[in-house]
Amino acid sequence: MRTRSDTFLGRLAVAASPSRPWLRIQASNWWTRVLLTGGARRQSLRGADLHGAQLRGADLRGAKLRDAYLRGADLNGAELIRADLRYADLRGADLNGAKLRYANLNGADLILAHLTGADLTGANLTGAYLRDANLRYVNLNGANLTGADLTSADLSHGDLRDAKLRYANLNGADLTRTHLTDANLRGAHLNGADLIRGELRDADLRGAKLRGAKLRGADLNGADLNGADLTGADLRFAKLRGAKLRGANLNGADLTDADLNGANLTEADLTEADLTDVDLTDVDLVGVEWSDQTRWSDGVAAVMRGRSVPIGGGRYRVQGSGNSGADLPVPPVPVS
Incomplete structure (x- = not known):
């Protein structure tokens, strides 16, 4: 399709071309790149059709690309700092x-997109679609991914420190060795997610869904897991010192060799859980149910049975100390 002379792109083409009446300018991928890098990024390209465009390394800082159609575009290494890519x-x-x-990608469709090593520090990805996206080694420090869909996305080795992931869908996501220190994952869905050796110190995981999640060797020291669902989760060798697990569901979870010192x-529900060789020093176990x-x-x-009362069905509830019941912690339970 030819570029009309009365459009913005057309005027740019006329201004940029020599005075040769026989020369016809067309909006090819190459010319689109020329126009964008030559100043069009300062104008609105809302809803522009740029699918498959070759924009590798292009300078698109602050570009207005809301609702733009960039499916399959080559933006490898492109500068999109503070670009408006809402719903693109x-x-x-x-x-x-x-x-x-700091780009605005609110509601953007990034399904199957390739973002290895991309820098999305402070970016707005609220409600973005990132299913099956490749985000290995991505920098999402301080980014807002509230309600984003990251189902089965690869975020391994990524930096998500202080990221906002409230109610995000991370079911089946690969978060191996990902840094999530101080991240807000409240109410997030992480069922079946791979968080092996992940860094989740002081992370907010209140009410998070972690059924069958792989957390082997993960650092969850000081993390808030109150009300989290960890049914069948693999927490072997996990670090949970000082972690908050009040009312957490650990039914069938494997906590072998985990460090729960001061947790x-x-x-919490420890029905059918495996706590072999777990450090229970100074752990508050009041009201815990086990089987x-x-x-x-x-x-x-034997010690736990002596401190518990049967509640039926081969289940027991740990009692508190003194007269105040659940207000006082159970004295430390020795490991051996």
Whole structure:
């Protein structure tokens, strides 16, 4: 399609071309790149059709690309700092190494997009669609991903410190060795997610869904997991010192060799959980429910049974100390 002379792109084409009446300017991928890098990024390209455009390394800082159709575009290494990409279609786009600091990607479609090593520091990805996206080594420090769909996305080795992921969907996502220190994951869905050796110190995981999640060797020291669903989760060798697990569901969870020193498990569900070789020093276990199938370290089961009352069906509830019941923690339970 030819560029009309009365449009913005047409005027740019006329201004940029020599005075040769026989020369016809067309909005090819090459010319689109010329126009964008030559100044069009300062104008609105809302809703522009740029699918498959070759914009590798292009300078698009502050570009107005709301609702733009960029499906399959090559934006590898492009400068998109503070660009407006709200509701843009970037499905399958190549954004590897792109600089998207503080860009607005609210509601953008990034399904199957490639964002390896991209810098999205402080970016707004509220409600964005990132299913199956490749985000390895991505920088999302301080980014807002509230309500984003990251189902089965690869975020391994990423930096998500202080990121906002409230109610985000991370079911089946790969978060191996990902840094999530101080991240807000309240109410997030992480069922079946891979968080092996993840850094989640002081993260907010209140009410998060972590059924069957892989948290082996993860650092959850000081994390808030109150009310979280960790049914069947793999927490072997996890660090949970000082973690808050009040009312958490750990039914069938594997906590073998986990460090729970100083953790609060008040009213948690440990039915059928495996706590073999777990450090329970100074752990608050008041109101914890456990079952005949719960596995404890040698000698601990008898101590727990002596401090619990049966509630039926082979289940027990740990009682408090003194006269105040659940207000006082159970004295430390020895590991051996």
